[in-house]
Amino acid sequence: MKKIGLTTTVPLEVLLAAGYTPIDLNNIFVVSKDYGKYIEKAERDGFPKSMCAWIKGIYGACIENGIEEVLGVTEGDCSNTKTLLEIFKKNNIKIHSFGYPHSHSLDDIKNELDKLMKYMDVSYEEVEYQRNRLNLIREKAKHIDNLTLEGKATGFENHILQLCFSDFDGNVDRYSDFLDEKIEEINKRVTDKKELKLGYLGIPPMQGDLHDYVETLDGRFIYNEVQREFAFPRAMNSKNIYEQYYDYTYTYDIDFRLDDIKKQIKERQLDAVIHYTQAFCHRAVEDIILKQELNIPILTIEGDKSNALDARTKLRIEAFLDMLKDKKRSEKINE
Known part of the structure; x- marks a missing residue:
């Protein structure tokens, strides 16, 4: 091919x-x-x-x-x-x-x-055949998402396995088999829930260590916004290819994205979100709207060329998560 x-x-x-x-x-x-x-x-x-x-x-x-x-x-x-x-x-x-x-x-x-x-x-019929084939595999991404909510899959696994649905890692059948093996492996793990339930907003990060670093601080990204969209979580609800790509939130206006973000924040009972912006990217300005519209603590971090978190960003994340844990513990005491 x-x-x-x-x-x-x-x-x-x-x-x-x-x-x-x-x-x-x-x-x-x-x-x-x-x-x-x-x-x-x-x-x-x-x-x-x-x-x-x-x-x-x-x-x-x-x-x-x-x-x-x-x-x-x-x-x-x-x-x-x-x-x-x-x-x-x-x-x-x-x-x-x-x-x-x-x-x-x-x-x-x-x-x-x-x-x-x-x-x-x-032809339309040829495309629909491929859509039905891919959507059966996309259902596995939803399974991985559920395993993250259960505390078995890590935030990084949630991120990377959904991210690869953008091209099925270059081989549809091989990626489907890989997902089966990965799901079987994750299912065997002991549940390991973290104290803080976090959401990740924005384009996938340059820094490959972000998700794992958050886990060292007793937090976990249980919602990766754009990565999840790459896997088309609502595809089975679409009647055809047209509806499916109409329902894809990432590429349309911020209000359409916000509707689903707000829904996920509520359903997953997130404690906070981290919004990643890329240096010199026009989407960074959306941070203003997110902070106006979302009734949840937000930390904005920026990446440029480095594929690892710098010391300053690590310190900001640590301080933000410490504040959230203190707030959460204080609320439990006052209940």
């Missing part, structure tokens, strides 16, 4: 029906042991220091891994993607684009999906 690089989560069902193997360039970049080489490659080729590390990492991962074809999301994700696709084109990489309409209209998302299906020369 032909490989196609992705700049974010896209309708995989269309690509699979067209005979492609989707590869999320974000995942190649961030899980690499030598992830910095991708950023350096981009900066050597002229990308400015003051640009988001994710965009530079995606570029470097694509060029260094010989990806010859890319599908980029030009509406609903990173504002720099359109220019990135133009640069790929100048590097003789075949580019395709897809947009999540800002209107968040079912008719408009249907038009975008129909255009993509026509462009990829696949």
Whole structure:
């Protein structure tokens, strides 16, 4: 099967029906042991220091891994993607684009999906076949989410296993088998609940040690907002491909995202949330709205190029969680 690089989560069902193997360039970049080489490659080729590390990492991962074809999301994700696709084109990489309409209209998302299906020369029936196949596997992500709530799966497992649904780790059947093995392993564990139940908001972090560090402080992320959306937790409720991608919260306006965030905060009885922002990313401004709209303690942290937490951020997280534990213990005494 032909490989196609992705700049974010896209309708995989269309690509699979067209005979492609989707590869999320974000995942190649961030899980690499030598992830910095991708950023350096981009900066050597002229990308400015003051640009988001994710965009530079995606570029470097694509060029260094010989990806010859890319599908980029030009509406609903990173504002720099359109220019990135133009640069790929100048590097003789075949580019395709897809947009999540800002209107968040079912008719408009249907038009975008129909255009993509026509462009990829696949039928609605072929796409629906792939959708039903993938959604059976996506149900396993919900099982992992429940195991996190039970105190068996860690916050990092919740994060990384749902994150990989953006491309099914490059091989749908192999990832499905891996999930079966992982679920069996997690099920055998003794329950280990932490004192603080936390939510993670925002794009997946550059810092791979964030989730584990929080666990050393007796906290656990039992809700990873965007990662959970990558796994389409409500897919089985959708009648067709159009409804499924209409119901995907990440790429639409903040109010649509907030509805589900508020619901999850209440259902999971979270003690607080940590909002991750990426340096030089336009989404960082959403922090203002989150703090206005969410009636829960929020700590905002920022990442740039480093894939590990710095000492200052660790200290801020520790102080925030200590404050939450003191508050929680005080409330128990006064009950």
